[in-house]
Amino acid sequence: MGGTSLPRLADLDTRPGRRTVLRAAGASLALASAAGCGPEEWGDPLHALPRGVAAEDATYATVLDLEGIGRGVLVRTRAGHPVKIEGNPDHPGSLGATDPFLEAAVLSLHDPARSRTVRRAGRVPRGAAATTPDAAVEALRGEGLHILTGPVTSPTVARLVEAVRTAHPGVRWHAWSPLADEAAEGTRRAVGEPVAILHDPARAACILALGGGLLDPGPAQLHHARRWSEARAAGRESGALPALIVAESTPSLTGTKADRRLALPPQEVDALARAVAADLGLPVAGTHAEAAPIAAALRRAGPAALVTAARGQPASVHALALAMNLALGTVGTTLHLLPPLHTPADGTLADLAQAIAAGTVQRLLILDSNPAFAAPAELDLPALLARVPVSVHAGLHVDETALACAWHVPLAHPLESWGDSRAPDGTAAIRQPACAPRIATARSAEDLLAALAGLEQRGEALIRATWPDLDDEAWRIALEAGLIANSAPPPRAATLAASFDPGPPPPPAQGLVALFAPDPHLWDGRFASDAWLQELPHPLTKQAWGNAALVAPADAARLGLADGSEVLLSLAGRTIRTPVIILPGQAPGVVTLPLGGGRRAAGDVDPAIGLDAYRIRPAATPWAAPGLDLDAPDSARVALVRAGWHHPADARDPPMARSVAPGAAIPPLPPQPSLYPEWSYPGRAWGMTVDLDTCIGCNACTIACQAENNTPVVGAEEVARGREMHWLRIDLHTETDGGGTFQPVPCMHCEKAPCEIVCPVNATVHDHEGLNVMVYARCIGTRTCSNNCPYKVRRFNWSGYARAPGAVPVRNPEVPLRPRGVIEKCTYCQHRINAATTHARLEGREIRDGEIETACQRACPTRAITFGDVNDPDSAVSRAKREGRNYALLGELGTRPRTTYLARIRQGEPGA
């Protein structure tokens, strides 16, 4: 069954509210007849596990890439299906944590909208011979061959490109990413040659983040966040918290964690960097009002200082950041310099465009890259691609580039193919398939390159050939560990270039500045077909199923804009129409345009979702483009889909997300009387703490919970009605200056649970270990429990979201699928507790502290979530609850929640 049948299936459901989900998640009926790896019938378990899946579970270590950089993961499979991704604790790229992109990989693997067939000119060709990828590869043999890939750290891909070069002399390789910035050029200006920078905030005492970025989504986010949280934990112990000073143009996750946040337009970020650098004694000129105290704070920290430059900053800021680190002597403590991780290619996309225009490109292979969508509009890539006689696109989906190319070859998913890549610190890891290929015709990029190079080897043999030093034993160890030990390059030293010149400052802005930024969930657009990521609320705007231009409150007031106002944005003669969101903390004069929305062809995703900022992104100034023209021609407003919960500032006293001064404690609540008898929990009593001090609001826990617990996707229309199903929502308590505190809110498992006494049928009750359990089979759906839940963490299946045709086609068989009309909510990953209990009983021992990790806790990059037995005084959760900053949310209501929070610690503003 091919993709052509999907619209017909989608049309079966006449309710408009389900349409978007159907487009995004596809029809699971299509899955039923697809080639795959294991039982295609998952069943709809409510009372028991589906037959046959419980016995076979296995976990594989592998690695998944973002921007070519690998993050090690453990893939849990059930009956041959990868069902859950978790971080590999040994891998430096993930350190055991996951981000939303990693979590979503199991869904993209099972996406029924994945490309299944070879296409010519956008159509499935007739004849069996023409439908194999080999035909496409054969067509590529010859003169004038160019290869376009994303950024590559994979030693195998680099080796294979060289092999292709041997087979086809004159081949040119272009590596390009729409999100690659001038970091390499910046480091070249600072130290004379390009280097890769590995930030290590674990030992930092004072961090200056230029443009935010440190804790924001990206290939090194997990590494940075974990290391920063370690610095934070050490600081709480020692009483000297690390200071985080953020100068940024648009609010970011980093900015919300800042002790001091400066909202500056892009050119002023550069000016501030120059002024601080000048103050630190570097040979640059510049003044800025805020510079002197910031420089003093950095100087005080000395080698424990750290200056970072975010993705998208100009080369000058990258150069200045590295120069300041060198001046402060931080290399070796908070910063490591590495040889460039990405293998240098022969050119980039601009060179390819030039070559096509010059007519020298006869053959073009595009591997997992989507230039027809993401290239700057002025290059007009679709028209250029049409001029290439033989163009072959290999991708997961029939995307914009696939439609513009002569050939399209389905690409194997990273979870079903062999490969390798390097972590942010350069550690190499093998990517091994976690399941049999789901699509027979799909090929991995490595296999395609090998075929093009005329090599006989495929798959594992190709990778092994790259690593000849690994014997069978070492190879097996590398696969089991998920990384190749000691493969990281040694850190290198560097000195400031003798004639250090950060380059010219950006021109002063006239009018508005357009700031292009990766979308936190769609990234560069490659994740747009993933329903989980589409439905995940944006951390700061809480927008789901789309994106919008972000404007500062002052600009909005001046231009008469409100949330959802539609505006025309023009840059160098190109115009897009988009709604806006007013974001407190946005630098005045800056309009942020998230990239990655508005895909025209991305599986089954509705093309109307989101704005496509690539259409006006200039090639010369791809990150901060001055001269943006904002026009609100009519007062049209669109209804934005905003999920999650946004709380007005100072909504209540005491606040929901509390803060304390360093060392201060929150007074415990007085004993609360209750009419109902006290229950004793003689055995174990499960509890959780969430540390607001380290939570960075990255949404990993929300999507990990969704993947673990089969939480359904409901679609844009249902989210707009307020029916999103995420069991773990992340509340944002905004402050007027753009800062804010994130507060993940799972079920509180109250000891005096208000939900239990109002349920007429006893469908929600307490168990002997203090869990507030939900008996789905007993629930009749009065929804009274939700009314009486002051935390509003209960979710209701208004429709049969999880079981309807078109529901998310991947399931964790351990967790029942909830039918229509029942309430559901966080269970503290009850099935994990049961599994660990059984396991411990089989081994004749007690459960060890830390043996049970909830899905959210496992995913958290900053280890903000602690779970365990509160009856055990030595457990991590008991220790956390003994901290002075432990408090119960709405504790004054007498609900006695088992989930408590550790207040955020606010210190005086450093560098003020």
Place this chain on the structure above:
Amino acid sequence: MRRALRIAVAAAGGFALAVAQSKLQRPAPVLPIPPRAKPPPATLPPNPVAAIPLQRSFGWGFAFALAGAAAGVLLLCYAVAALLLVGVGLWGTNIPFVWGFDLINYVWWIGIANAASLFAVILVLRRHGLRTAVNRFAEAAALAAVAAAALYPILHLGRPWLFYWVIPYPATFAVWPQFRSTLVWDLWGIMSHVVVTSLFWYTGLIPDLATMRDRAQLRGRLAAARLYGLFALGWRGSVAHWARHQAAYRLVAALVLPMLVSAQSIVAFEFATTLVPDWHQGRVPLHVVATGIPSGLGVVLALAVVLRGTLGLARFIDEDDMELLARLMAAASLACLWLYLDELVSAWLEEDATRQATAARVIGPYAALWWGGLVLTTLVPQLLWFAHIRRSAPAAIAIGLGAAAGVWLDRFSLVAGGLLHDHMPRIGPAYAPTTPEWTLLLGTAALFALMMLVFARLIPVVAMYEIRHEESEAEAP
């Protein structure tokens, strides 16, 4: 003028316009209500009340109204079927606004039912003169409203086919209902309400059913006579029968009385016992019970006017009765005004969360509902103190139905507006009813109308034995 009124009546209530086409009835001027004139009994036609149900035909207008109501009930069937097949996702509810029209309409219908039967019960117990006139249809209206209300607690469930799990029956897996839940109390409340209200209505009906049996037999309509006879339970009108009937009737009436307060209060407990700040107040049950009274009285008042006009019953529901009913309604509304003021004052005296929650209801996005309820339920009915207004039939209908609508707005404001400002104040989507919810409301209104039409067609709308009693008393020296 009379024709115009009929059209207005049919448009407003869809109720029994055509009964007036009856050729047997004596034409009775409706507007203005004539001064009470007691013609000598000899000039009266033989009991028109009993004659009405025995007419062969009620004319085209009645058929038209019946067809309209039946179509509405079909619509209700469609809405219920759609609800069962697709689910409560059809409604505009969400988290945290988990309840919408289901609870709004439920509380509203219950309020109408309660007020109507409360009114009837008080009249019976006090042996008030007005009872002869309005008791029967007040009880019928209560029964129809309870039937309309009883649909909602089942339909509002996520899995309505499992509603019986709320009933404590010895299930094989030994799971019992949660007796602390107000929803379980509510099951008993509504079930008792249905049983006692129908018992009350039926007990009062037995002597008249016997009369109908006899008259049908006199006219040679044996099938109708058998049917009436079946439900008349062998009534022969002996003194013993009368004594027992009066005892039973008053006993059931006394049974109804506490239940009316309790049933409404239990519904209100569903709100008052939660942690929601605006709901969690001891005054909520009083507010719900008391504001229900003008809505029920309003419906009874409107029905009385309609019945007078269309069935020519001005002799039985006379001007004094109407005056009394209108004044009662105005007084009840005045009491509600006090309750509304109490809402504001107690919110002012309450803690922060409650104060803010009430403020959100009164001036928030649902403010129009709260103010609409205040105006229609308490202020507009005050016009009934003016004699020329309460004597105007259109004004009485408008004010009566307006009060019912006002209480509906009040229930909307309570169910949806009460959740606006919770313990964790938030910015997010609110609740707005959808077409399936309006369809359901329309459907239950049609069900109410259909039940009343069938009642008017089959059963004497005024208690005949009471009238006989009253008239014989009047004739006695």
